[in-house]
Amino acid sequence: MEISHILNELGEDRSLYFNAVSPPIMQTSNFVFDTFEDIRKAFEDEDSAYLYSRGKNPTIEILRKKLAALDEAEDALVFNSGASAIFCSVLANVKTGDHIISVDKPYSWAWRMFDNMLPRFGVETTYIDGTKIENFENALRPETKVIYLESPNSNTFELQDLEAISKLAKSRGIVTIVDNSYSSPIHQKPLALGIDLSLQSATKYLGGHSDTVAGVLTGRKDMLQKIFNEQLLNNGSGISPFNAWLILRGLRTxxxxxxxxxxxxxxxxxxxxxxxxxxxxxxxxxxxxxxxxxxxxxxxxxxxxxxxxxxxxxxxxxxxxxxxxxxxxxxxxxxxxxxxxxxxxxxxxxxxxxxxxxxxxxxxxxxxxxxxxxxxxxxxxxxxxx
Missing domain, CATH: 3.90.1150.10 (Aspartate Aminotransferase, domain 1)
Structure with missing residues (x-):
């Protein structure tokens, strides 16, 4: 799909909003239903209908479609910060007794989650030098469920071989997550290299104006549906319509x-x-x-x-x-x-x-x-x- 189409047309139906060139901010908390059947379906699946803007909202939907297409993903979720995207993506894929392999010295809020929060629930993290594939192989355990990457990181810019790591992880049924904030979808597409979940801080290049905080997570529809239902809705970490509109504005340029x-x-x-x-x-x-x-x-x-x-x-x-x-x-x-x-x-x-x-x-x-x-x-x- 052409990037010009993604940024300027995808997900936009101007006939729905008075033929306005720029999509409006649907700054509403609530939506009206015409029948009991519609209400019942919305309760059964909040991502299938507009029920409450904590989950699904028309302005946010436009942004989700564009971000998924940019990453060549089946779906995208948008959070109120990059830290929320990190937390929800990891939490959705671990339980008590599980093990995580993370690159050494990850982003501070990822590190605090691994060291301060997850151990309280019986989840352990091993940090490794991610520049060598053998370090991942040596750190593997039967209970390893997630490999967490930053490629490049945002200080000294060490990379990991995403394709090689994804192949190793898939052979063991391990979920791979990468922070792609440094590159953005313009300069790197982790999902095309086999990574399961790609996250980024939309505060950075996607927003581009230093006036909003947001996070993005892209991947398979089934994986993101689980995160939407179990993490995003429960901890209220979705983005607001206004901030979604600011990210849409940033994407144009x-x-x-x-x-x-x-x-x-x-x-x-x-x-x-x-x-x-x-x-x-x-x-x-x-x-x-x-x-x-x-x-x-x-x-x-x-x-x-x-x-x-x-x-x-x-x-x-x-x-x-x-x-x-x-x-x-x-x-x-x-x-x-x-x-x-x-x-x-x-x-x-x-x-x-x-x-x-x-x-x-x-x-x-x-x-x-x-x-x-x-x-x-x-x-x-x-x-x-x-």
Whole structure:
């Protein structure tokens, strides 16, 4: 299916809403029924009828169809955050006594779920270096039910071989889940590589304007139907109609934004790699990236987010460099219109800072929609502080 059709036409029937070009926000909690039979059917299957916007809503339905098509999936669910998508996808596939294999150092809220919440219900997690398939093989147990992946992750961008891992998992009846937030469906399609469930933070590239929080989960219809009925409806983690509409708005410009960000990122990285105050740049499509071949095999591109290692032994200089930037905001997340920076030193604190540890000198950079020369000039003047 053509991406232009998905983003501009799929799921939209303007005759239903006064021929408006943009679908309306169906900001209603409730829906009216004409017959007892209609009410009964809605109670039996909330995903088959409009009953209550906690579950199904016309604005959200349009978004679900587009997101499923983008991921080449049978269905999509949309949550009120990426953390909700992670929680529901994992919880739906484990029970007491089960075992999970996760990549090392996953997203913080995934890690907290694995370490703080699931053990209370008798579910154990083993963390591994996901860059080697043999590490997954060695960690397998008879009770392993889920393999949780992030490819690439959003700090140092290690990848996992999604096709090889999916084959291993299917041979054991294990569910595979991958966080695809870094790539978005534009640059990576995990389901086509055999992964069961693909999730992402729609807060990032899909929304694109840093004004809404949402999460997406795509996969087979039967798997998502179970999650809809048992997790999404029970814990009330569905997205609101207004936020769904904001994501719809963001999707309209998704390919254009990513194309612009990609070109700008290439120019910014080229500048940084030649600067004497930069030890190295970590980016999946950089020629020096250790997993470049795998990145090119399973990703069609990479854009926006990368990490720099600063050449300094001073915590204070890292802080002064950070706030010496005029056009990079110091903030978490990425994928919006604005460029961002987030140094690791900020989380470590001056008393624990050790310049010998490379991670302490790392700063994650996100390139937004500004012009390349504008950002390069800002980086150049701020790096003088180092």
């Amino acid at each position: 998704l390919p254009v934004r990513l194309a612009h960000i990609t070109k700008t990122t290439e120019k910014v990285i080229a500048f940084l790699k030649t600067h004497p105050k930069i030890d190295r740049v970590i980016f999946p499509f950089d020629n020096d990236f250790p997993q470049l071949d795998l990145a090119k095999k399973q990703m069609s591109g990479a854009c926006g987010l990368f990490t720099i290692v600063l050449k300094t032994d001073s915590y204070n200089r890292i802080e002064k460099f950070t706030y010496g930037l005029n056009h990079f905001l110091v903030a978490v997340s990425w994928g919006g219109h604005e460029s961002l920076i987030l140094p690791q030193a900020a989380a470590i604190g001056p008393e624990n800072f050790d310049p010998i540890i490379e991670r302490h000198r790392m700063a994650r950079v996100y390139v937004g929609l500004e012009d390349a020369d504008y950002l390069i000039a800002d980086l150049r003047q701020a790096l003088e502080i180092l």
